[in-house]
Amino acid sequence: MANPQPIDLKALRLSSVAEGLITSISDIDNRNFLARGLQAVPVPLQSRMARKYIDRYNQKKAGSEYRANTWLRRGIGRLKPRFGVLFSITQNMPLPWHILSSIEKTKKHANTLAIECLQIALDVSEEHQHLPYEKIVSLTYDAIADHAKAVGANVPFYAMREESLPTECYEIALLKMQCDKWWARQLKTLRRQFLELLEIATGQVGKDLYHDKKSKKFKRKGISPYSSKQAQREFNFAQASGRQFLEMMELQSSDGDVISLIEAVKSGMANPANRRNELMLRIRETEELADEMGYVGVFYTITCPSRFHANSSKWNGETPKDAQNYLTQTWARARSKLNRRGLKYFGVRVVEPHADGCPHWHMMLFMPKNKLQEVNAILRWYFIQEDKTELYDYYGPVATRAKVVTEWVDINTHGVHVKTVEKCVSYRAGTKKSELFKTYKQKRREWGLKKSQGKKAKAPSKFYRTFSPRFDAITMDKSKGSAASYIAKYISKNIDGYMLGDHEDAETGENLQEQANPVLAWASTWNIRQFQFQGSPSVTVYRELRRMRTAISDDVIEPIRHAADTANWKDYVKLQGGMCIGRAANFKSMYELTPQGNDYAEVVRRIKGVLTNTDYKAVLKRTLEKVHNVIADTSLKTRLIEWTRQLKGTAEKLSAKGSTNVGAADLSWTSGNNCTPIAAGSRAELLLDAVGLSKTDLDDLVSDLNSGKRISRNGLIYQIRDGQLHTLDESAQLKQNKQLDIEYRAQTLAQKSASWHITDAHWQQAREFVELAYKYAQLDGRKSLNTTTNERGLITIGDWDLVNLVKQGSASAISDNDWWSLDLMA
Secondary structure (H helix, E strand, C coil): CCCCCCCCHHHCCCCHHHHHHHHCCCCHHHHHHHHHHHHCCCHHHHHHHHHHHHHHHCCCCCCHHHHHHHHHHHHHHHHHHHHHHHHHHHHCCCCCHHHHCCHHHHHHHHHHHHHHHHHHHHHHHHHCCCCCHHHHHHHHHHHHHHHHHHHCCCCCCHHHCCCCCCHHHHHHHHHHHCCHHHHHHHHHHHHHHHHHHHHHHCCCECCCEEEECCCCEEEECCCECCCCHHHHHHHHHHHHHHHHHHHHEEEEECCCCEEEHHHHHHCCCCCHHHHHHHHHHHHHHHHHHHHHHCEEEEEEEECCCHHHCCCCCCCCCCCHHHHHHHHHHHHHHHHHHHHHCCCCCEEEEEEEECCCCCEEEEEEEEEEHHHHHHHHHHHHHHHCCCCCHHHHHCCCCEEEEEEEEEEEEECCCCCEEEEEEEEEEEEECCCHHHHHHHHHHHHHHHHHHHHHCCCECCCCCCCCCCCCCCEEEEECCCCCCCHHHHHHHHHHHCCCCCCCCCEECCCCCCEHHHHHHHHHHHHHHHCCCCEEEECCCCHHHHHHHCCCCCCCCCCCCHHHHHHHHCCCHHHHHHHHCCCCCHHHCCEEEEEEEECCCCCCCCCEEEEEEEEECCCHHHHHHHHHCCCCCCCCCCEEECCCCCEEEEECCHHHHHHHHCCCCCCHHHCCCCCCCCCCCCCCCCHHHHHHHHCCCCHHHHHHHHHHHHCCCCEEECCEEEEEECCEEEEECHHHHHHHHHHHHHHHHHHHHHHHCCCCCCCHHHHHHHHHHHHHHHHHHHHCCCCCCCCCEEECCEEECCHHHHHHHHHHCCCCCCCCCCHHHHCCCC
8 A cells, every 4th residue: 555544543442541552653554553453452451452562663673563563463363262251351340440550549449439338328328217227227238238249349248148137247347338448458459350360361371481492491471370470560569568567667565575576577477487387397297197097198189170271262251269269169068078978087278370370279188098989089079070071071072882782681570681782872082091191101201301300390190080180189108208298399389489499390390489479479369378277276276375485383274385385286186186176176265355346346356365165065075086175164365465566766765755855746657767856955956056947947857857857958968867867968868869779679679589588699689770770860860760650641661660671671771872861752
């Protein structure tokens, strides 16, 4: 076409952001090609695909336009089979896209929804004011619950709405749904999970490895396994933000002791190392108990049907949370069957994702040896019932053939005779099973080669069995290792990747240690519980008993307290009444109940200690099972000291208040303040007065400095650090800013590697990162860093994001004459 004409964008189904990005392309052919391609894509995906196209299109490399067009054509071609699912997902968006795409807008929308719920409550109560109060509350709840469900919120007591709920439950639910903070939490989860579902649907989560002929290594095409890069970034930011908050706070006891909140958290189960150690201890001693009881261990791997897997052609848009709900509901039915049959078992369950984000379970269960086949048969039956035909279809289409068989035939009443008959029977015409068996043998040889090379890879299972894609059971072989060794890899992978540097991930073929952070981001995004013990006594009681480090005079509680204090899980279980004791355990948690203890008038339970369980049903069960039985009423209060959370430095300020003439107004209400107040007549005040300030201005500046603020005057910057007044010039201020940025970046890198400690490598990477960011700011004529901005669809990349792009290889390093210094847009 000699003179191509630009397409009228208003006539196409395009978002306003996508239109703005398309108009930034000067070449008519490329502009029309992008417009035609984007109109076939769901609206929420158009702006993202347009930005990625523009990034490739504007690269200062030969053939960038060709590569951008090729990427767009292949991307749309890959998504085309999923357009039906994509349109279904986008049509069911909980909120408009312009709100969901922004964290701040989503947070602000919580206030709008709270006001809408309040208005609905007023309208319903006014319309039915002639009815009794209980009926008005019920009708109001129904109206607001329907409104909240339309948004996708998790409405309190909604599953029990058909029952006769007490009025208090309705009141609690109404208070929650009229609270902007409650809505902010709901929308935060909705936004995070919906955006991750879009990432999964567009193929941004998966294995997708290719073999690089030059390096002879496997590389990834920008796609992340388990969770998307966006989910990982938000998870890392939340972790860094949470850590920063912990470092700003301190705890003060009722006795006057002060400790850092971050140190208190490190000593608890929030520390990955402590969490991993406790899990491994419980598994190891659970196995010792099983050996004493003569039980055998079985390792199960359980997977969902193909409709839950995003990498399957049968995927219908189900989320990982839906898949987890399927597994838990199926397990509940199977567990009920086992209980009805009187089959005892105990062990541990680990949930981890496939590369496409779909969860699967690994379970290590111990059971009597003579019940092994029955337990396996029950579990297998339940977990292959749904969509069972796809397991048989795996081996080819159904066909029929003639077969000669002998049958017993009853000829009236004159006796039974054997008769030869010819029948038409069905069979699977394909040879898939034999092909799978050959593939299994090949995988076995590859595994043997890796083993001979010192690589620790998972041995292939016998996946040629009919039920293998869904259910696999391996009886534990003591000669190959203990139960702890069977499950240790899965626990470490799902916590911090400890000691997995030489292990290979069966899902991705990559180093297992590097996959810990994506798995944690996956579990956080979809709110999936990763570990759960089956048939085990309460670990909460165990942890409470460990809070008492000294012996007590109570002869009933002291033995189990001593077992917990010495980390003897096996004796602790025996003193509780053994495995599978359930709610009949000898000891349970002691709670303090506070009626209307929060903003929603709920009864708040706070754990205070441990007490004996002397309920007659529990005592009778322990007596019948002939286990350790406690019948005395006694208790142990483990939380003797009350702790108050406060800003770091508050205790120091309060203690210094009595020795100075500084009033309460000098105590800061702002966050991040760890400075002591300036006393009147001190050297600090004299120095400030010498600058030429009036008494009123001086009082205001002293208050600001005490609150941790920096004051700039006459070319100098004043700041209180460690209780001393520091005077900085611009160069010293710049140096200090760099140091603060380096510390923050090092902490962030440590969080990304799931570590509580900042290593030398983290410091080195942080220094390089910060120096590069300030270099880009200097080339732009600035002394401070800027952030990425988006004005009317035009994105200006900030210094931090530019460094990220350079480090990832998505952008090249800049120089004095580069496009970046000319203020061009990406």
